[in-house]
Amino acid sequence: MRGLIAIGGIVALTLAGCGQRAQKSEEALTAYDVEAPPAEAPSPPPAPTAAPQIAYSYSLTYRLSGNRIGVVQQRQIALCTQLGSARCRIVSSSVGTTGEGSGHAFGETKLLIDARIAQSFMRRLDGVVGNAGGETAARQTNAEDVTKQIIDTDARVRAKQALADRLMRLIQTANGKVGDLVAAERAFADVQEELDAARSNQAALRQRVAMSDITISYTAREASSIASPVTDSLRNAGVTLGTSVATLINIAISALPWLLALAGLGWLLRRLGWRGIARRIRRRNDA
Structure with missing residues (x-):
């Protein structure tokens, strides 16, 4: 029982000490620096700056x-591919039309680009569009300050790491009961799980700073010449003709049962003979 109380006291003191260290380190902690020279392959995270x-x-x-x-x-x-996956990555791309034969094309591309070369890369994108006779219709930049999130996450990682190290030393040097050792190992497993989650969040935040999102949208230029309506009509002539034929087929299928019924009635009347029917009607009227 005394061994369990002792281990609980050590864990509590460890948590308190880690909390104080995290608070002190928060003042001196600096953020991830992305202004280092670009490299073709990812390098270890540089020392944080202010x-x-x-x-x-x-x-x-x-x-x-x-x-x-x-x-x-x-x-x-292709421009993105030439830079290599360390500096540019293709997230998604799509291209299509708004309707069958309508000619209204659209497309979208999403990229992740090294933040240090984002501006120069976008100028190259503009150049490709300009050479194809296109133009920039809209441009938007969004900036989110994640400094505090990075500082908090880094402090949390250091605190959890210090606690995990102390618990490991406690486990390695413990001479108490088996139950006390199991409790310490369980506490170490919980701290290690929290440490892994904090490290994952830390990596995601640094990734957001190091790599910028670029969303590219493509829209078709609207035709403005006098011949454009004629061109659009000719382009859609096949679709219009097909729609008309389909409508006629639907009408014919809908009317087919009635046509068969009328044809059967006419055949029956011819079979019996119009004159015979007329004589029977007169006989009935005379009677």
Whole structure:
């Protein structure tokens, strides 16, 4: 019983000491630095600095001819691929039309780009669109300050790590009862689980600062020439003709039972003979 009380007291003192260290370290902690020279392969996290940690995201909308959207998208994706996965990653891409034969094309591409080269990379994206005869329709930049989140997460990681180390030393040097040792191991497992979660959150925050989101939208330029309505009509002629034929087929199928009924009635009347029917009617009237 005394061994269990002693272990509980050690764990409580350890938690209190870690909380004080986390509070003190919060004042001296600095954020992740992304201004280091770019590298082709990911490198270990650099020493934190006091600079604010900003997570940037960008949204670009390009307007160009519908038949050029797919080509432009592939060229922009190729620019990202050339940089390598450490500096640019393709999250998703799509391209299509709003309706069958309508010609209103659209597309979207989502990228993750090294924050240090985001501005220069977007200028290259603009160049690809300009060479294809397109233009930038909209541009938006969002910035989120995650400095406090990073500081808090780093402090939590250090506190949990210190507690896990103390519990491990306690387990390795414990000479008490088996029940006390099991309780200490259970406490260590809980702390280790919390430490893993804090490290995962820490990595996600640093990733948001190091890599910026870029969402690219493509829209088809609306036709403005005099011949555009004629061109659109010719383009949609096949769809219009097919729709008309389908309507006629539906009408014919709907009327088929009635046509068969009328044909049967006419055959019966011919079979009996119009004159015979008329004589029977007169006989009945005379009677």
